[in-house]
Structures are given as C-alpha cells and as structure tokens.
Amino acid sequence: MAKDNLAQFGRCLHNARIQKGLSQERLAEAANLDRTYISLLERGKRNPSLLCLISLCRALNISLSELFNTMSINSGLFWFLCGNEVYTDSFFRKIVLKVLPDKHFTIP
Structure with missing residues (x-):
C-alpha cells in the first residue's frame, strides 16, 4: 500500500515539474536537492520528509495542497x-x- 502512495506522489511531483517547464536538474537546484533524489521521488522509490516537500513546493512555486491535489x-x-x-x-x-x-x- 505505501509503495502505491509513493508512486502516486511521484506522478504528482513529475506532473507539477513538467507543468512548470523544469528539468529534474533545475528543480533539484532550486530545491537544494540532488537530481538523483528527484528522480527517485518521481519513481516512487523514496519517501520525502516534510521539509523536503516544503522545499519542492517552494521551488515549484506551488502550495502543498496543489502538489497533492491529484492524489486519490x-x-x-x-x-x-x-x-x-x-x-x-x-x-x-x-x-x-x-x-x-x-x-x-x-x-x-
């Protein structure tokens, strides 16, 4: 069950990044994260901390609710x-x- 949630979150993150026209490298730089970590998040291989989520949202210029709004x-x-x-x-x-x-x- 948790793996499904991580995969679903990864799709949300990927879609938000693409909507903003950012590469994984640009998002990683803006969020002060490693590009490989962004890739792992998007593939549902890592569970982000709250601080990581906040950094990603700031880099994407969206709220947490906007990032999660496509999760079922x-x-x-x-x-x-x-x-x-x-x-x-x-x-x-x-x-x-x-x-x-x-x-x-x-x-x-």
Whole structure:
C-alpha cells in the first residue's frame, strides 16, 4: 500500500515539474536537492520528509495542497498535512470533503 502512495506522489511531483517547464536538474537546484533524489521521488522509490516537500513546493512555486491535489483519497493512505502533523485517512476520510473541495478527490 505505501509503495502505491509513493508512486502516486511521484506522478504528482513529475506532473507539477513538467507543468512548470523544469528539468529534474533545475528543480533539484532550486530545491537544494540532488537530481538523483528527484528522480527517485518521481519513481516512487523514496519517501520525502516534510521539509523536503516544503522545499519542492517552494521551488515549484506551488502550495502543498496543489502538489497533492491529484492524489486519490481511495489510495488506502491519504495524507493530510496540517502544520507539522501528518494524519492518515482513518480520521480524515470521514470529514475531508467537508474541509476540502470535492473536485480534487475521488471517493471510494
């Protein structure tokens, strides 16, 4: 299950990078990360820390919610980032549509 989530996140990151017209090298430089790490993230081979996610979002000039907006809530593990807390779907599955616009999510 976790590998599926990492792969899905990788696709989100890849799509965001392509939309911004950035190469992996340019994104890595802007986020102060290694290009090979960007590649591993995009292929779902690494689990990024919150600080890494923030660096990527700043480099892409997007919010965390914009980066995650294509992730499906039915992936089995939905992450909701709030401050320094990371919550799983066991809590948010019940209320996420009341908090976030439903156009961003697929409900099982």
